[in-house]
Amino acid sequence: MANLSDLWRRRPALCVALAVALIALVRLGIVLATPLELGPDEAQYWRWSRTLDWGYYSKPPLIAWVIAATTSVFGNAEWAVRLAVPFLHAATAFFLFLLGRNMARDADGAPGNVTGAWAAAIYLLMPGVTLSSVVISTDAVLLPFWSAALLALWSLRERPGVVNGALAGLMIGLAMLGKYAALYIGAGAILAALFDRQTRAALLSFGGLAMLAVATLTLAPNLLWNAANGFETVAHTTDNANWNEATFNILNLVKYMTDQMGVFGPIAFVLLLAAFYRTARRRDAEGLADETAGRLPVRELWLICFIAPVLVLIAVQAVISRAHANWAATAYPAASVLLALLATRAGWRNWVRASVILNIVIAGVAAALIVLPSLGDAIGLGNGYKRVRGWGETAREIQARAAAEGATAIMIDEREVWHGVDYYSRDLGGDIPLRAWRRHDNPRSTAEEIGTMQPGEDARILIASVRTRFRARIRADFDRIEDAGTLEIPLGGGKTRRIVLFLASGYHPLPRTPDYERAYELADPDDAADADAG
Numbered sequence: 001m002a003n004l005s006d007l008w009r010r011r012p013a014l015c016v017a018l019a020v021a022l023i024a025l026v027r028l029g030i031v032l033a034t035p036l037e038l039g040p041d042e043a044q045y046w047r048w049s050r051t052l053d054w055g056y057y058s059k060p061p062l063i064a065w066v067i068a069a070t071t072s073v074f075g076n077a078e079w080a081v082r083l084a085v086p087f088l089h090a091a092t093a094f095f096l097f098l099l100g101r102n103m104a105r106d107a108d109g110a111p112g113n114v115t116g117a118w119a120a121a122i123y124l125l126m127p128g129v130t131l132s133s134v135v136i137s138t139d140a141v142l143l144p145f146w147s148a149a150l151l152a153l154w155s156l157r158e159r160p161g162v163v164n165g166a167l168a169g170l171m172i173g174l175a176m177l178g179k180y181a182a183l184y185i186g187a188g189a190i191l192a193a194l195f196d197r198q199t200r201a202a203l204l205s206f207g208g209l210a211m212l213a214v215a216t217l218t219l220a221p222n223l224l225w226n227a228a229n230g231f232e233t234v235a236h237t238t239d240n241a242n243w244n245e246a247t248f249n250i251l252n253l254v255k256y257m258t259d260q261m262g263v264f265g266p267i268a269f270v271l272l273l274a275a276f277y278r279t280a281r282r283r284d285a286e287g288l289a290d291e292t293a294g295r296l297p298v299r300e301l302w303l304i305c306f307i308a309p310v311l312v313l314i315a316v317q318a319v320i321s322r323a324h325a326n327w328a329a330t331a332y333p334a335a336s337v338l339l340a341l342l343a344t345r346a347g348w349r350n351w352v353r354a355s356v357i358l359n360i361v362i363a364g365v366a367a368a369l370i371v372l373p374s375l376g377d378a379i380g381l382g383n384g385y386k387r388v389r390g391w392g393e394t395a396r397e398i399q400a401r402a403a404a405e406g407a408t409a410i411m412i413d414e415r416e417v418w419h420g421v422d423y424y425s426r427d428l429g430g431d432i433p434l435r436a437w438r439r440h441d442n443p444r445s446t447a448e449e450i451g452t453m454q455p456g457e458d459a460r461i462l463i464a465s466v467r468t469r470f471r472a473r474i475r476a477d478f479d480r481i482e483d484a485g486t487l488e489i490p491l492g493g494g495k496t497r498r499i500v501l502f503l504a505s506g507y508h509p510l511p512r513t514p515d516y517e518r519a520y521e522l523a524d525p526d527d528a529a530d531a532d533a534g
Helices: 002-010 012-033 040-049 062-074 078-082 085-103 113-125 127-132 138-158 162-178 180-195 197-203 206-228 232-241 251-264 266-282 297-304 308-320 325-345 349-371 373-378 382-388 391-404 415-424 446-450 468-476 514-521
Strands: 409-412 434-436 461-465 478-492 495-507
Touching: 002 012, 012 078, 012 085, 012 113, 012 349, 040 062, 040 078, 040 415, 040 446, 062 078, 062 138, 062 162, 085 113, 085 127, 085 138, 085 325, 113 127, 113 325, 113 349, 127 251, 127 325, 127 349, 138 162, 138 180, 138 197, 138 206, 138 325, 162 180, 162 206, 180 197, 180 297, 180 308, 180 325, 197 206, 251 266, 251 308, 251 325, 266 297, 266 325, 266 349, 297 325, 308 325, 325 349, 349 373, 373 382, 373 478, 382 478, 382 495, 391 409, 391 415, 391 461, 391 478, 391 495, 409 415, 415 434, 415 446, 434 446, 461 468, 461 478, 468 478, 468 495, 468 514
Parallel strands: 409 434, 409 461
Antiparallel strands: 461 495, 478 495
16 A cells, blocks of 8 residues: 555556556456447447548548457457447546646646546546446547547646647547537637636637647548538438427426436536536636635636536527437536546535445446346346347348348338348348338438448348338338238347338339328327337
8 A cells, every 4th residue: 555655646647547547447348248239329330430431421430430440450349349438438537637637736836636536537437437438439439539628728728839729629620520519619618718818818829720720620521521421410410409399398407417417427416516606606706716715716617618518508409309318428527627626625525535436336336237237137127228139139030031031132211220230240141232211312321321222122122120100101112012020039128129021122212202291191100109129
């Protein structure tokens, strides 16, 4: 123990790096041990990684590049697809250590290593990161660069200059190549400039100009790709907001807040709201820090500028239409540093410690449920596993049936099932093309884009359908179609994936005109009945 204390005094950054690496290795062990299959989104990202490009249907390219890097070395197994994730989160935590250390620097210039260590711990142990560390997602790719961009922006504020500005621009550009949610960092920077003279001066300097130029240059290839492809990624991002089906349900706000407690941790999220209240009450009218009172309003307010816009905008989105729990993920790097500052400078250490301990307990339970999903089945959580189970068997059953029927193509009417079958068919040795039925005239997913029916493939098509809602439309798109039975794929926990099969030929999709929409509007069952996918 004495040796560890001595090492901490001499090499605090090394201590944090070793601790972060150890957690990453434990999580890598979970990635290797889990029997859970790739989810549909993970399978989609894997498909993108087979053909490197500057953009893809629904996301910018960085996630595909990461998967290509790991699978080119280790093969295409599930663990190889997910391999980078624990280390991406570890990198995020270390950047937050550096940011917390720099922001808590004492008056004599000594770095705030304890604050930085708290920031790394809060981030790395939050429940959202625990779960995200075993799933390859765009958040995992985005957050290291987002956190590095926050660090670079603070450095630019403290030491304005072209080098710091260019570094901030590079990190922002790379974050944008990970996920377009990185746009929120621009909103945060503008808000910080309104409240903080030093930030404003830095952004209006040559360093700020260098930041803007480098960020634009880094993102430019993706922007050009979007321009060449009808801005389809941007269009998908807009569609994802789902404002055309706005409900304006204020009760969604309750679910949203509960979801955020699940992402950041129950105690941590309450502490975050308390931090907002504290900062609003105690901010000096001049925006200056009162170090003697243990208050750091400038730092707190600066961090809140990169937290509050994300949380507020996604809350509004939740009320208008819908919001997934992870959509506010970019709020939590800065939130981790904020709580770390309050732990070390405002007497909140016991509360923050309690939050971290609770999150460790949650992480242990989550690890057990991920490695031994039968435990989840036993306590009634089987529904939570259905998107990561049964895809291998689904692919084998569909491919075997298609071969037995002499099918010239397989057509699937749902993007998630298409991606699951696509990934798990990779080693089955069949050469029957996998196609996707289109609800609209133009492709609205990667599955529909890649799975376009080619001339001559419609002589004998095996249709695998999970979408009850659209079967009348599917029948109308073929010259001949007949029932061919069903498949029932067990998913564990009493759940099944039911797939209805058809044999069809003569694929002549009807034009999706207003008359077509009116003709089938009443024929479609409610969305609630569209549940065959399990």
